[in-house]
Amino acid sequence: MNEQELRKQLDQLVAVIDDMRAGDADKDRLQGLIESIERQLGDSVVEGEPESLADQVDGMLSTFETDHPTVAGILNNIMVTLTSMGV
Numbered sequence: 288m289n290e291q292e293l294r295k296q297l298d299q300l301v302a303v304i305d306d307m308r309a310g311d312a313d314k315d316r317l318q319g320l321i322e323s324i325e326r327q328l329g330d331s332v333v334e335g336e337p338e339s340l341a342d343q344v345d346g347m348l349s350t351f352e353t354d355h356p357t358v359a360g361i362l363n364n365i366m367v368t369l370t371s372m373g374v
Contacts (some may be wrong), residue, residue: 290328293368297321300361307355317358320347324365341369 304317324340344366352359 289372293324293328293365293372296361296365296368297324300358300365303355303357303361307358309355313351316347316350320344324369339369341366344369 300317300321304314307314320340320343323343327340344362348359348362348366351362
């Protein structure tokens with residue numbers, strides 16, 4: 288998998304966020320994650336990140352897996368892609 292696949296997955300997540308029934312705080316957390324990933328894609332190194340992007344995605348995955356399985360599935364795909372890219 289590559290950056291193009293990751294961008295496709297991020298687009299899917301954005302579409303699902305717009306349609307999901309969740310509080311603004313959850314939507315904001317997901318949007319913040321998307322922005323972090325996009326920043327990482329634009330920079331070769333992001334300094335000061337407390338945890339890897341894959342770890343951040345993994346943490347959110349457990350938050351959304353019960354109530355929003357579609358979001359969790361997309362997050363899982365993003366995590367796998369990030370891991371395979373070494374991000």
